[in-house]
Amino acid sequence: MDPTNNSAEARAPPPFDLKAYISRYEAQSETALQRLLFLAHYFHNEEGGGNTSPITGDAFEMAVAQIKSTGNYRRYLEEYGAIETSPDNASTVNADHSPELTSPLRNGGGDHPVSKNIIQYYIEYDPNFAPISKIEAQNQLETLEGRLSTAQSHIMKESIRTALLALAEFHKKRGELREALRRVFRSREYCTSGRQHTQVCLLLVELSADLREWGSVRESITRAEHTVMGDIDDHLFRHKLRALQGLASLAEGRYYDAAKSFTSVSSDLTNEINSVISAEDIAIYGSLLGLATFDREMLHSLVIDGTFKVRLELVPDMREALRHYSRAEYGQCLSILQHTLKRDLLIDIHLHSHVPALLDMVRDKCIEQYFQPYSSASLEKMGNVFGCTLKEMEMVVVKLISNGSLGEEARVNIADFTLRVESGDSLDRKTRRRARVAAAKMGAHFTRSAEGMIMRAACIESGVTIQGEKQRRGGRARVGRPQMQEDDPEMVVDDDPEVGKSAGPIEMDGSDSDEDGMEIENPNEF
Numbered sequence: 001m002d003p004t005n006n007s008a009e010a011r012a013p014p015p016f017d018l019k020a021y022i023s024r025y026e027a028q029s030e031t032a033l034q035r036l037l038f039l040a041h042y043f044h045n046e047e048g049g050g051n052t053s054p055i056t057g058d059a060f061e062m063a064v065a066q067i068k069s070t071g072n073y074r075r076y077l078e079e080y081g082a083i084e085t086s087p088d089n090a091s092t093v094n095a096d097h098s099p100e101l102t103s104p105l106r107n108g109g110g111d112h113p114v115s116k117n118i119i120q121y122y123i124e125y126d127p128n129f130a131p132i133s134k135i136e137a138q139n140q141l142e143t144l145e146g147r148l149s150t151a152q153s154h155i156m157k158e159s160i161r162t163a164l165l166a167l168a169e170f171h172k173k174r175g176e177l178r179e180a181l182r183r184v185f186r187s188r189e190y191c192t193s194g195r196q197h198t199q200v201c202l203l204l205v206e207l208s209a210d211l212r213e214w215g216s217v218r219e220s221i222t223r224a225e226h227t228v229m230g231d232i233d234d235h236l237f238r239h240k241l242r243a244l245q246g247l248a249s250l251a252e253g254r255y256y257d258a259a260k261s262f263t264s265v266s267s268d269l270t271n272e273i274n275s276v277i278s279a280e281d282i283a284i285y286g287s288l289l290g291l292a293t294f295d296r297e298m299l300h301s302l303v304i305d306g307t308f309k310v311r312l313e314l315v316p317d318m319r320e321a322l323r324h325y326s327r328a329e330y331g332q333c334l335s336i337l338q339h340t341l342k343r344d345l346l347i348d349i350h351l352h353s354h355v356p357a358l359l360d361m362v363r364d365k366c367i368e369q370y371f372q373p374y375s376s377a378s379l380e381k382m383g384n385v386f387g388c389t390l391k392e393m394e395m396v397v398v399k400l401i402s403n404g405s406l407g408e409e410a411r412v413n414i415a416d417f418t419l420r421v422e423s424g425d426s427l428d429r430k431t432r433r434r435a436r437v438a439a440a441k442m443g444a445h446f447t448r449s450a451e452g453m454i455m456r457a458a459c460i461e462s463g464v465t466i467q468g469e470k471q472r473r474g475g476r477a478r479v480g481r482p483q484m485q486e487d488d489p490e491m492v493v494d495d496d497p498e499v500g501k502s503a504g505p506i507e508m509d510g511s512d513s514d515e516d517g518m519e520i521e522n523p524n525e526f
Contacts, residue, residue: 013343016043018058024271024278028070030172030210031276031349036063037079038349044118046346057122064123069172073133080125081117124224137174144170158480161190168203181207195233196428198224202237205244206276214248221245239266240273243282250285250350255358256293263302283311284344285351291325292361295367300326317341330366331385337362367396368405369417379417390417 018039025032040059044052067076144167147268151159168183184203191197201224206333221241233238246261263286290303302308304322312319317340324333337359345355363386370385371377383393397419400406410421459465 013340014390016055016347018055018062024274024280026275028066028173029275029374030175030315033063033066033072033075033175034210036060036066039347040122041118042347042352052121055302056118060119060122064119068129071137072173073137075175079117079119081120082125083129102292105250112272118286121326126197140170141167149447157190157192161187161196164190165200166202172207177207177211181211186510189213197227198234198237201227202240202273205241206273209244209247209276214251217244217248221248234273236269239269243269243277244272246282246285247277247350250289255289255354255361259286259289259293263290263306263308267307279311280314281348281350283314283483284318284348287312287315287322288345288351288358288362291322292358292365294519317344325366328369330370330391331387334363334366363500364396364400367400371406371421376418376420379419382419 021039022032022036025035036059040056040063043059044056063079064076066072072185133324144163148160148163149168151163164183164187168180168187171177171180171183181204184200184207188197188200188204201220203226204220205217208214208220210220221244224241225238242261243265246258246265249255249258249261259427262282269282287303287469290299293303300324301304303312304326312322317336321333321336321341324330324336342355342359355488367382367386370382379393379397380390382397383390386393388396394417397406397412401410401412406419406421410419412419
């Protein structure tokens with residue numbers, strides 16, 4: 001669905017500013033490196049169409065600069081395809097540290113690269129970096145291990161904790177996140193204050209998030225909420241946990257829980273946790289997830305009119321989309337999401353895989369809100385509002401009817417392509433109307449039956465009978481003559497066939513069997 005007809009305020013996204021985007025995150029952090037590599041691959045595949053892209057080249061240059069400054073030779077070899085992962089997930093480096101280059105020239109030519117290690121088409125491989133960095137890392141590791149051994153020999157808890165955290169930082173910079181996580185976990189045993197506990201808990205959550213182990217993230221957050229008490233210097237500690245909890249819920253597809261977590265984060269939290277998530281990320285996640293999952297009342301109280309609205313200043317396009325939704329201008333809202341914001345949503349490393357589902361949820365919600373005050377609407381007009389063809393709108397409406405979003409009584413009339421639904425009041429009125437019609441029919445039938453019984457009783461009492469079927473076929477039924485008294489001299493029998501006409505025949509009007517002659521109100525008329 002492409003809402004283009006009502007996109008007066010929608011515009012194409014501005015040129016992507018890589019430096020401004022990556023400056024949101026802590027320098028030399030793992031999330032900055034992961035985002036740079038993700039952006040490089042995204043713009044190469046989506047924007048460059050398989051050809052070289054200037055944004056991809058800049059992203060690779062910044063990523064390689066960070067890799068070399070931190071000595072993360074394993075990630076360097078991974079990008080160039082010179083590192084192999086064994087079945088037990090242990091990384092092993094090729095003996096000569098040489099990547100298997102697969103450039104178009106070495107593969108017989110071609111317009112597009114045929115390898116997933118696309119960095120080799122932008123930056124030349126440095127064969128000296130990995131061996132030198134490995135030696136330097138080994139020497140630094142021996143120094144840090146010596147400090148830890150000295151602290152353990154003197155049984156100094158603070159020194160042991162400091163040494164373990166220094167080792168964790170060393171492994172983290174080099175991309176050895178699991179080893180860093182193990183070191184941080186050991187340092188918990190040597191924490192003596194609430195401030196130290198908060199520091200360790202946040203490190204555990206951040207490392208678990210970098211590893212994409214969301215179960216560990218939730219477990220660490222739960223443990224932190226129940227164990228960290230007392231003298232906590234960081235008044236934003238619990239808000240940091242909520243932001244990371246929202247990130248875990250988003251990754252697991254629990255969009256409503258994620259929206260609740262992000263919208264409950266204090267506006268005082270800005271870049272204090274930008275080693276994982278920035279202030280702009282919280283604004284985008286909270287507003288988009290709230291738009292997709294909250295009802296109108298909750299959306300206003302938590303996002304549009306609540307304390308979260310301060311964050312919307314960081315993402316003005318999302319603020320405009322929410323404003324249009326609040327005014328029931330659903331076409332403009334979807335147009336901004338589809339044209340202006342979609343690229344920014346797709347380049348987010350945590351959000352990109354959920355964008356199609358979330359935009360569909362927002363579209364379905366807008367259609368439900370649009371149709372709510374009506375009992376009938378034209379699919380063609382709805383398509384014009386939401387910027388889609390008649391066939392696309394029909395498919396979306398059929399899906400909404402199937403899952404019950406538009407109510408049990410909603411139907412699509414294929415003859416005139418309209419969507420109809422009967423409200424609860426309409427159904428009640430129709431039920432009462434049917435009851436009145438049924439009662440009227442029963443009353444009419446009872447009246448006719450009673451009148452027939454009275455007439456028959458009167459005929460029997462007066463000695464009036466109706467002739468048989470055979471005589472009634474030839475003409476009208478005639479009144480039977482009473483038996484004459486022979487001794488009555490005044491009784492004269494006249495054989496003239498005209499005699500008795502004054503009495504007239506007794507005919508059946510047939511009203512007992514014809515119940516359809518009544519003018520009964522049609523129960524289907526409104």
